[in-house]
Every structure is written in structure tokens, then in C-alpha cells.
Amino acid sequence: MPRKYTFAELSTICLLLVAPVIRLGLLTGPAGSDDLNYFHFSQQLAHFEHFTQLHHHAGRLIFLLVVGVPAALMGSITSGAILNVLILSLRDVFVVWFVRRETDMRCAAIAAAIVSLNAISVTYAGLMIPDPLLSLLMFASAVTLYIGLEEGRKSRGRLVALAGALAALSYSAKDAGILITAPSMLFIVLVRGIALRERVRLAVLYVVGLVTLAALESLTYWFISGDFLYRTHAISKVHNATIVESPDLAAFIHAIYWNLRLVTAFEVASTQVLIASGIVFVAAIASRSRLLFFSAAGLFIGLYLIFGSSSFTRYMALPVQDRYFEPLVAFLAVSAAALVYRFRQTGPSTFRWATAAVAAMIVTAIPSITANAGDVAFSGVGRNAGVALRALHVARPDLPIVVSPMLHRMIEPFISPQLFASLRPMTGTVPVKAFYLAHPWEPETPSAPLLAEMRRMPIYLVIDEDQRFLGRFALEPKALARGATVRIGGE
Secondary structure, eight states, X not given: OOOOOOHHHHHHHHHHHHHHHHHHHXXXXXXXXXXXXXXXXXXXXXXXXXXXXXXXXXXXXXXXXXXXXXXXXXTOHHHHHHHHHHHHHHHXXXXXXXXXXXXXXXXXXXXXXXXXXXXXXXXXXXXXXXXXXXXXXXXXXXXXXXXXXXXTOTTHHHHHHHHHHHHHHHHHHOGGGGGGHHHHHHHHHHOTTSOXXXXXXXXXXXXXXXXXXXXXXXXXXXXXXXXXXXXXXHXXXXXXXXXXXXXXXXXXXXXXXXXXXXXXXXXXXXXXXXXXHHHHHHHHHHTTOTTHHHHHHHHHHHHHHHXXXXXXXXXXXXXXXXXXXXXXXXXXXXXXXXXXXXXXXXXXXXXXXXXXXXXXXXXXXXXXXXXXXXXXXXXXXXXXXXXXXXXXXXXXXXXXXXXXXXXXXXXXXXXXXXHHHHOEEOXXXXXXXXXXXOOTTOXXXXXXXXHHHHTTSOEEEEEOOOOOTTGGGOSSOOOSSOOEEEEEEOO
């Protein structure tokens, strides 16, 4: 007779199956921003081309290999976004497995709800960005270390070294991955039940695993770019060059205050995750709940992403976006489950209160999902411009289409390769008879002297649709300046 599944088991299975369906249904695909950089560097890797441009997006090797190269071989950013959905589903299953291993099935169901339906994972899974892979690798490093330090574990040294290697892979996926190393090293030093000499040995093994993978990555960059320290140079010379340095501590505090305001605003996806994380991490640490290491690691990562500096010698507030907090989701799910497990003996009301809290987190996340899903970075601009360009190409194939430099840089993934090849970048000052289309956010610069004159030309066509999948239900109106205004000139 087949075994009957409990309600908690059925709930967990349903959540894990529904999550990728929702994420695929809200798939953004191309955003015309960072993803385009990743795609181009992945194309170079896929075709074994030499890296000649120094850029921190090219310095995320494991992401380029795991997500970017398959997307490049399939010829579309959308395929990379779909692969990210699968990576997040793998993370979700991994989190639930670990929680079930350490607690019970009802706690695993709570963890499944958090990882499956939080606003960050729902909104940003469908982009070709490194945050989903970063989340999986950081959590995998933490779990490997935790299991490796279990009492009586014979393969302890190998697992700790593997945890260090996974930390290096996290860093390879994105710079924030290095943050997992600080709480991990502290955990090794402070873990109970292991002699001091053994803890020192394990700390050394962790560093060996970390350094070995980092050296292999640098060696790879030496082969493809000729620069063994390509990653370091890209971060210092390109990434940090885009960050405004604060002149003093007061200005730095002011900058991180606005960072906090930005990622806790009503319409952003990180608000509910950050509020829940602040409450759960602190409560779990204060009550010394099981799996405290994950609460401490999550708290450190979250605080540093908001209040940290990209330099140890200068005041340089980190850039923030709500999707950057994807790594917190797994640590939040584990910590919430462990906290419930800690107080499970107080009666069934514990699980009812926990379920209500998770449900509240999910429901209050709906406004941010409807406000952002399907319109991230330049995706709304790109979709509207793509509709306009395809219409022009069909209606008047005899007239050339001139696009501004900013639009030309980001429009590629929204139209066919043939149509993209036919576009003329805006150069010169004398208009030819053509259609003209500029990026709505593009400032007038000396590099595009025709831009000001173009904005005085007669309007031929306007495409200004709300490209959000759930825009009709959004409490927040559509973001401004997403439309495409086509003008005709030279007549």
C-alpha cells in the first residue's frame, strides 16, 4: 500500500513545483543592461576569443561559464534567464533538503514557502544576472562547512576544504560572494567540540580550498586575457571607478542611509526580505536556536551589503539594488525554520503563527512584484522600441532607421539580428531622410550632436505601452519615460 503524504510534505512539493512556473510566467528576459555585457563576454568565451576589454562583468568567470556560455551557444539572453530560473529551483530544493535534514517536515514547508514565493526570487529570477548562482553557491559553501564540522565526521578536512573552494566559486560568480568567508572562518575558530589544534588545521584547509580555486580562476584569466590579476584590475579600475567616494565619515553615513531607504521602499522587492531577515536573524541568534551559524552569516551579509564599503581604506558606499539581496533568501529560510523548530515544544500555535507570518510576508510582497516584474532596467524601453522598429521596418522598408548611441547599445536583444544590423547609429549633424529614434533617457552630448535637432522633428509614431506583466494590477503607476517616439527627418 503506497505511503500517504502528510500535509506538510504535499505543501512543500506544491511550493517547489509552483515556484518555477510563476518565475517562468513572469520571465523578464532581456533587460538591455548588465545582461548584455554578460552575453557579449560569454560569446567571446564560447568562441575562445581573447579578452581585450577590462570590465568587472567579464570578471565573473563561473557565472559566464555556467549561465553565459550556454546562453551564447543558444544565441539568446532569454535562454540564460530560463537557466537562472532552473538554478534558483535547484537552490530551493537544496534549502528544503537541508532544513528537513536538520529539523522536521513542517519546518521544511515554512522554508519552502520563503524561498519559493519571496518577492526578490519571483521578480528577478527571469533575468540573466549572477545573483541566483551566487545565492546557490554561497549557501552551498555554508552547508558544506556546517556538515563538515559535525561531531565525528571522518571526512571533515575534505569537506571544509570544499567549503572554501565553494566560497571561491561564490566570489567568482559575483564580488559579494567573498562575504561568506568571514562568518565561515569565525565559525571554524569558535566551533565547540573540536580541539584548538584541529580548528587551526581546518582553518588552514578552508583557506587552501579558497586560494586554490582563486588561483585556478586567475590562471584561466591569464590564458584568455594575458592578465593573471584581471579580476582584481577590473574591480579596482572599472567597478570602483563608478562609485562616488565620500569625503568623510558623515558623508559616508549619509550615503548608506539613502542606500537603506532605497532597498526598503514600498515598491521594491527587497523590503519584505530585509524586514523579515532583521527580525528572524536577531531572534534566532538571541534565542540560540539551532543552525545559528546561518543566522549569523545572513545577518553579516545583509548588513555589509547595505552599510559596507567597497574599499578598506576609503569611504565608498556599495551600490545597492533590491536584487542584490537574493543570497539572503536561503539564510532567511533556514533561520526561520530553525527558529520555529526551537520553539516547537510550546505547542501547535507556534506553527500557526509562523505560517501566518510567512503568509503576511508573501502577501505584502505582491505590490512590489506587480510593480517590477517584466520591467527591469531598460526592458520596458527595449520592448517598446522593439515594437516601433519592427513596425517601421515592415511599413517603410525604403527609409533607413537612425538610432541614438544609447539606444543602439541596448536594443540588440529586443530585435532580430537582421534588423539590428540595418540600424544606423546617430552620427553627424546634417540629417538624412530617415526615421529617428532615441533612448528616452539619453542626455544631449557632444558625441550625438544630431540629438537636439532630432527632438524638433515631426513625430511619426509613438509606442508607449506598459510592459509589466502585471501592470494592470499594480498600485504604483508605470515608471516614466519608457515609451518609443519615432520622428521623421530630412524632408
